[in-house]
Amino acid sequence: MNPVKYLSLGVALLFAVCVQAETRSGLNGMVASRSALAAQIGSKILQQGGNAVDSAVATAFALAVVYPSAGNLGGGGFMMIAMADGRVMAQDNREKAPAAASRDMFLDAKGNVDRNLAVNSLQASGVPGTVAGLLDALTRYGTMTRQQVLAPAIELASKGFPLNDDLAGQFAENLEGFRAHPASLAKFTHDGMPYKAGDVWVQRDLADTLQRIADQGRDGFYKGKVAEQIVKEMQGNNGLITLKDLEQYQPVWREPVHGTYHGYDIWSMPPPSSGGVLLVQMLNMLEPYNLGKLGYGSTAAMHLMIEAQRRAYADRAEYLGDPDFVKVPAATMVSREYAKQRFSDFDPDHATDSTKVGAGKWPEESLQTTHFSVVDKNGNAVAITTTLNRSYGNRIVVPGAGFLMNNEMDDFSSKPNTPNSYGLIGRDANDIQPGKRMLSSMTPTIITRDGKLVMVTGSPGGSTIINTVLEVVVNVLDYGMSADKAVSSPRFHHQWMPDNVRYETGAISAEVAAELAKMGHKGLSGSGFGIGDANTIVRKDGVLEGVSDPRNVGGVAGY
Numbered sequence: 171m172n173p174v175k176y177l178s179l180g181v182a183l184l185f186a187v188c189v190q191a192e193t194r195s196g197l198n199g200m201v202a203s204r205s206a207l208a209a210q211i212g213s214k215i216l217q218q219g220g221n222a223v224d225s226a227v228a229t230a231f232a233l234a235v236v237y238p239s240a241g242n243l244g245g246g247g248f249m250m251i252a253m254a255d256g257r258v259m260a261q262d263n264r265e266k267a268p269a270a271a272s273r274d275m276f277l278d279a280k281g282n283v284d285r286n287l288a289v290n291s292l293q294a295s296g297v298p299g300t301v302a303g304l305l306d307a308l309t310r311y312g313t314m315t316r317q318q319v320l321a322p323a324i325e326l327a328s329k330g331f332p333l334n335d336d337l338a339g340q341f342a343e344n345l346e347g348f349r350a351h352p353a354s355l356a357k358f359t360h361d362g363m364p365y366k367a368g369d370v371w372v373q374r375d376l377a378d379t380l381q382r383i384a385d386q387g388r389d390g391f392y393k394g395k396v397a398e399q400i401v402k403e404m405q406g407n408n409g410l411i412t413l414k415d416l417e418q419y420q421p422v423w424r425e426p427v428h429g430t431y432h433g434y435d436i437w438s439m440p441p442p443s444s445g446g447v448l449l450v451q452m453l454n455m456l457e458p459y460n461l462g463k464l465g466y467g468s469t470a471a472m473h474l475m476i477e478a479q480r481r482a483y484a485d486r487a488e489y490l491g492d493p494d495f496v497k498v499p500a501a502t503m504v505s506r507e508y509a510k511q512r513f514s515d516f517d518p519d520h521a522t523d524s525t526k527v528g529a530g531k532w533p534e535e536s537l538q539t540t541h542f543s544v545v546d547k548n549g550n551a552v553a554i555t556t557t558l559n560r561s562y563g564n565r566i567v568v569p570g571a572g573f574l575m576n577n578e579m580d581d582f583s584s585k586p587n588t589p590n591s592y593g594l595i596g597r598d599a600n601d602i603q604p605g606k607r608m609l610s611s612m613t614p615t616i617i618t619r620d621g622k623l624v625m626v627t628g629s630p631g632g633s634t635i636i637n638t639v640l641e642v643v644v645n646v647l648d649y650g651m652s653a654d655k656a657v658s659s660p661r662f663h664h665q666w667m668p669d670n671v672r673y674e675t676g677a678i679s680a681e682v683a684a685e686l687a688k689m690g691h692k693g694l695s696g697s698g699f700g701i702g703d704a705n706t707i708v709r710k711d712g713v714l715e716g717v718s719d720p721r722n723v724g725g726v727a728g729y
């Protein structure tokens with residue numbers, strides 16, 4: 171069957187946004203991404219006979235070229251793979267603290283967190299994991315060669331591509347941040363002048379780096395010229411990453427978080443991301459209440475979901491961190507028994523005061539990120555969320571190598587109970603230690619039923635990521651929405667501390683907001699349309715529906 175392409179305003183228009191959700195349906199394969207160019211590359215790989223992993227790896231390398239605020243070589247992320255034969259894998263390619271990192275490295279003389287150092291410096295960079303992760307996934311589960319999957323990214327970097335309004339606008343907005351770093355200024359401006367939409371953007375240094383990776387595999391990045399370029403930049407600017415840190419970096423295959431919800435199997439990312447644990451924990455708390463019956467947007471449904479979010483995020487702050495360094499009670503946190511007990515103080519008529527919500531107990535015992543989803547003709551699926559942390563990371567391009575470095579170290583808890591850039595607090599479980607991975611909220615998620623693919627989703631958005639994924643999932647599974655509507659519908663967010671409910675215009679009606687306020691929910695403020703960017707694919711009756719989130723430009727490509 172020929173693909174049927176249609177553009178839909180979905181429900182987005184109802185919420186007065188001027189961007190469109192692009193949706194596409196097809197039978198044979200689909201890629202939904204923040205970048206239309208990257209989605210087209212991923213789809214082309216599928217049409218050339220590649221599987222979902224080949225396509226995802228090609229899409230990820232393409233994003234490093236065409237979506238530089240978050241697509242990356244100098245960052246890290248997480249990948250879920252569900253093969254049609256039933257195997258489900260979770261890969262952690264999160265950055266690691268360099269060996270020279272230390273717990274108090276971002277504290278000033280008065281013991282306060284130096285926010286500028288934690289975000290805008292080379293000390294803010296963790297050891298990048300993306301390249302090692304993508305290549306390892308390709309070797310284990312892909313069918314194509316490195317050269318095949320890297321070729322489109324290399325071509326786009328070396329020949330260039332015309333900038334759209336979105337990218338030209340982003341570069342202009344970030345100009346001041348780039349100005350302090352000559353290699354960044356050279357990459358993102360035309361001799362110091364902002365690029366305009368339509369200008370062809372060529373990235374020769376990046377093309378060379380990508381070619382080295384294609385020729386030499388991980389050694390083309392973690393050893394030799396590129397590694398030396400990274401370390402030279404570090405040494406000249408108080409950065410901590412050494413050749414040894416780079417050489418020793420390895421991605422880790424971890425046991426996926428698994429839960430069930432109304433008969434669906436939920437597969438998501440385990441620690442060092444908090445995403446999968448919190449998603450399953452919240453679904454476990456919600457399942458007994460049947461959201462579908464309560465009704466989308468009703469006071470009862472909103473109250474229930476906010477209360478689940480409050481408790482889950484309180485647990486995040488206390489218990490979650492890198493499982494290679496701290497004992498993380500993930501199995502307990504995703505158990506139904508724990509959810510029952512944790513939610514036993516839920517009051518259907520009153521909000522809980524966050525200051526009175528400690529972490530749960532049991533018997534003894536963010537333009538800044540990007541997510542894309544891929545499904546191939548055999549039903550293999552990949553969900554990848556990847557990031558430099560803040561938009562454009564620390565805005566420092568490695569001279570000669572052409573890529574930005576991350577500022578992921580700010581995802582550690584630099585000081586107990588002191589908010590990071592996302593307002594998230596943490597404690598010892600997420601303190602800085604040499605070689606440790608910083609806690610994340612990234613939630614790449616795959617849902618199956620009876621072994622068959624149902625949906626692939628995930629989102630950027632820092633602390634809001636997990637709630638975005640939760641809401642897209644319940645929109646499909648509880649409210650029976652189409653992929654388009656599930657993704658376009660406005661979102662809300664509560665993260666325990668600060669104790670307030672943020673929501674997009676239209677997510678909570680004035681009437682429901684008034685009722686929630688009466689129940690004791692605080693800081694109800696609804697404006698704009700910008701929580702998350704959940705590029706999602708849903709499979710129903712054998713047909714794939716891919717959606718690029720209308721909150722941003724992006725693209726879906728399939729056949």
Ligand code: GLY
Pocket residue numbers: 536539557558559560578581609610611612632633
């Ligand atoms: N850098 C955002 C996250 O990993 O949650």
